Amino acid sequence: MRTLALLTLPVLLAAPAVGGSDEPPITREAACRRVETPPVLDGKLDDPAWAAARADEINRFSAFWAGEGRGEGTRAWLVWDDDALYFAATMTDAELRAFGTERNDRLWLGDVFELFFKPSGDDPRYYEFQVNPRSVILELAFPRRGHPFEELAARPPMGFEAVAVVDGTLDQPGDTDRSWSVEGRIPWSLFEATGGRPAIGDSWRFALCRYDYGPEGTDPLLMSSAPLSQPSFHRYEDYGLLHFKGPND
Template sequence: MDHPLRKKPGKFRSNILICLLFIILTASYILSPSNASAQSPPSIQAHRTSTPPKIDGNLDDPVWQQASPSEEFFQREPIEGAPASERTEVRILYDDGFLYFGFRCFDSEPQRIVANRMRRDDELEENDSVQIILDTYNDRRGGFFFSTNPLGAMWDVLLSDEGRSHNEAWDAVWQCRAARNEAGWTAEFAIPFDQLRYAESDDAVWGINIARTIPRKNEEVFLAPPPQSYGFGAQFRTSKLAELRGLGALRPRPRLEILPYLQIGSERDFEALDPTEQRKLDTGVDLKYGLTPSLTLDLSYKTDFAQVEADQEQVNLTRFSLFFPEKRGFFLEGAGIFEFGERRRGFGGPPPNLLFYSRRIGGRADILGGGKISGKMGPYTLGLITVQTGDWTYFGIQDDDASKEDATFGILRLKRDIFSKSTIGLVVADKEY
């Protein structure tokens, strides 16, 4: 009598044969020449120029003729894989300081072009628009997103987690202009290299995607269309990109930004016994320095957040704390590095489940100062933050307000890329009173 848990030899061998057959068929499909060619990404060429183009949106500067136009765009919506219904040309130039993009968007019905957004970082999906994604490490893990419409609106986003995570509070320093004409509309971009983070290379190849949206046709066309299965937000995805070639050797460029501030004011307490006017003088400085093209040092003393965009007012009728996105400049550099946990939220869903939430730093007391190092070193991604808040004494200078929380915050994030889309890493958080 057979044991109830013992498999029959014949059945076991047949299962092994089925598994081997499946593996062989899958491997032969992946390694077949036809499939390899189908998977090879399209490429687009950048051309070096000694004369920068005039960024006025008209695309009539003769220097643009140095670059050959790219016109092969394909639909993601409404008919996946179909050629674009309207012609689009894009030209790419660069010099020592900037990367330039010139768009010519032909339209058979130019009077029906939709353009009604001008506020910085307004989402432009409901306008005619063009978009650029730059994956400067060419690892399909993240990148930089830039977009404009026929009015020249500016929309930029910092992407991480293959484009699933979007940091729209990131505001780079760049230029764009656009103009409408009888044939459609044109747009020009000038993106400084020092606003991007990239690795040194003798012959740089970046990931890139270029897209155009025509809302009246519900049409989205791409240089490398993301599959419809990606769903909402596919225009941000970096998993499927084209290649940007022709940049040549990329070497370190000096990156130094110093932002000092001086605030003079006075205050008077009329309920006090002696309501004399008290004058106040506050000073501080923020410094950003590029240690390497991909590694950045941020230093801040008595950080001033007075110019930061205010949070939207919300009425909280639940027993849970409200979640507000980070908008402070000191914490925005390399913000995606410190994400650990659920990186995004669905419509109507709960807030992200993040182990590190930077908005808790400086919530109960002003930030005296802090330092941060963030960026990539080969396959490693590093993020290190240290911040001091509250009641403090340094070099004989002290803050006598005992109601403030005296605390030192320290955050370490380290990741290593493994395989094509995976990482392994750790996060260490410390708070000392």
């Protein structure tokens, strides 16, 4: 597991801020709505599933630990069905950079979109997923926080899929890029150790996170939907709540 040092690295549904008007924008609660037809994973975000989730957009991101709002230009959605949890995100990005070409590389050394889920407050197990602009993925099932990354990364594929699309030129310094988007599928079988598929009305702890790299030699911007009190995406005590909803809830 990596721990981020602030000095060395850099929904329409969102709960009201509880720390006052000066609190950076974050998402304390969000909805994951059940859909009848799953999205096609092509990175285009034009599926009926995402249209159905429009009102559940997660668009509040910040470096909460530093008191900085950074959410403009980052939007995400989560939906589910009997087979899997699906996610989509679109992110503005003037400098598209990626690191890693193989599954479970250290993708966070370049632009990356990350998802963390902790199904149980009593069970120490939690999950991390990443995808970079090359559609390379990382999937880790943590038995506990602090478990060695190398051991987890060496485990066989678990079934996570994702596709990214870039609007610009990847890894070409000096030009101005525009954005990238991603769609992904996480099968419920991957969560079997913590109970598998949730039921309508269940809630999990979750955080959506992002590394946004700029020009060479500058520190990346880190941001999360969760009100993280420390610069670590693994601080699940601070995660928001993800409520699993029916199609008409």
